[in-house]
Amino acid sequence: MNKKKGLSITGKQKIAGWTYLFPATILICIMSFYPIIQAIFTSFKTGPSANMKWCDPATYNYSRMFQDAIFKTSVKNTFLYLLIEVPIMLVLAMLLAQLLNNKDLKFKGFFRTCVFLPCATSLVSYSLIFKSMFATNGLINTILVNLGILSENYNFLGNAGSAKAIIIIALIWRWTGYNMVFFLAGLQNIEYSVYEAAKIDGANGWQTFWKITVPLLKPTIVMTVIMSINGTLQLFDESVNLTSGGPANSTITMSHYIYNISFGQGVANFGYASALCFVVFIMVAVLAFINMKVGDKRD
Amino acid sequence: MTKKRLGSNIQRRLIPSYIFLIIVSFISVFPFYWMISAATNNTVDVARGKLAFGTYALTNLQNLLAGQDLWGALWNSFKYAGIQTIVALLVCSLAGYGFELYHDKGKDLVFSILLLAMMVPQVATMIPLFKMMSDFGFLNTVWGFMLPAISTPFLIMMFRQNSRNFPVDIMEAARIDGLSEFGIFFRMYMPVQKSTYAAAAVITFMNAWNAYMWPKVVMTDNRAQTMPMLIANLAAGYSVDYGMLMMGVLFCSIPTMIVFFVLQKQFAEGITGSVK
Secondary structure, three states: OHHHHHHHHHHHHHHHHHHHHHHHHHHHHHHHHHHHHHHHHHOOEEOOOOOOEEOOOOOHHHHHHHHOHHHHHHHHHHHHHHHHHHHHHHHHHHHHHHHHOOOOOOOHHHHHHHHHHHHHOOHHHHHHHHHHHOOOOOHHHHHHHHOOOOOOOOOHHHOHHHHHHHHHHHHHHHHHHHHHHHHHHHHHOOOHHHHHHHHHOOOOHHHHHHHHHHHHHHHHHHHHHHHHHHHHHOOOHHHHHHHOOOOOOOOOOHHHHHHHHHHOOOOOOHHHHHHHHHHHHHHHHHHHHHHHHHHHHOO | OHHHHHHHHHHHHOHHHHHHHHHHHHHHHHHHHHHHHHHOOOHHHHHHOOOOOOOOHHHHHHHHHHHOOHHHHHHHHHHHHHHHHHHHHHHHHHHHHHHHHOOOHHHHHHHHHHHHHHHOOHHHHHHHHHHHHHHHOOOOOHHHHHHHHHOOHHHHHHHHHHOOOOOHHHHHHHHHOOOOHHHHHHHHHHHHOHHHHHHHHHHHHHHHHHOOHHHHHHOOOHHHOOHHHHHHHHOOOOOOOHHHHHHHHHHHHHHHHHHHHHOHHHHHHHHHOOOO
């Protein structure tokens, strides 16, 4: 009798445990895993969305992207943003976190709030603010002309090089504070006595940083790198709203281009778009994997 | 005396740090100031580089209201973000709680599979999800808006990590006292985890409010559009009224800025979420 009751209690617990997981698990399966499998199938098909046929040859959508100049540009742009923006941003974030973690510094809360503030804007909002500030008849031009640095208004967003630079500046502005929060949280977990011991052993600030701070912060650093890579590879809002991908698609990102061929003007090409999606998926997965491996090794 | 001099010495050595921080703070804050000042000026003054506040705020608002359904978009954004936050918190906290406090080998395996969803880029699921939502008739509805964003590995992980310090003994005691399994969750777990819920709510609300790509895909009807979509449309024209545009941007930013200033600690906790 007793035993039977006991079993039913653990039985109940078992059922409860799985019930708790059920909604979240089912949702992720339907909303993430099922669509990505669908996308893989779609990437081998062609034709209008209502009546898609298998490609002949099967890899048609994939071979096509090697001839697609805009896609190649979008890949180059995305990696350019990645390679320039992410290191600058992370170094800056780390530097700010170091400065703000100094116990002798005054007005810490004020500085932290200021640096963190850009995170309070939506991606669309700050893209539009930057777009307006850097417009040909915008604030930055007025200032530069008045200071005599420029002789006449420069079309920052109308020239490929400067437009890319502005996207990078905007990204650094928006995300540095965000990453700083991670580093600050990580730094605050390091016991002060560790630094004191280093000081007694005669280590200078530079040595302390490389020999103590960086190794202890490694999990945080790896995570911010993964997040930044992941985010940059999926850049969309900035490309759409700051430069509209222009001039002439020279600043377009991969996600923006995929959006354009699936939901933008003109005929939707879900098959080809899915093939591109799958390529982005592989890139994200591979880079995240490499990062985790690199992060593991030096532990 | 010596102590005081030592203190001022330290402060003197920090002068470069202060200068650097002041410059960075200025750069961080200036675009906000400019947005607000531009919202109160007419487009000519904005372009001329006027930085002082002007008197055109009301005119800009009127122009904005004349061309756009501002209140409708604001209401949509609040509604979608609010509902998504409540549902996401319930679903993900249940899961995080279940994964941590009822954990066994099977559940650990399920958890590590769910984590893979973090690697799935949003754009890769966009097309199949759009088809799915239109088959279900969820286009332009809150369901279409939030279903893909309710259950995220990030939130589940956050609740899982924070469930670590939930005392298991109390659960046993509660069971003996006859509290049901769900009773334990709703009457004991939820009140204890208030701060986790607050941080998760802030980050979920911010993400939902700011979402752009997916709403742009799934909200095809203008009446269902959200604030980010509305301001993006404002800027899409050939000649842009900067005063009016910045008024729109201001409206889109006010809710998130209030959340930021009032709940900054929870916001920071929400971002770092699962890192402990």
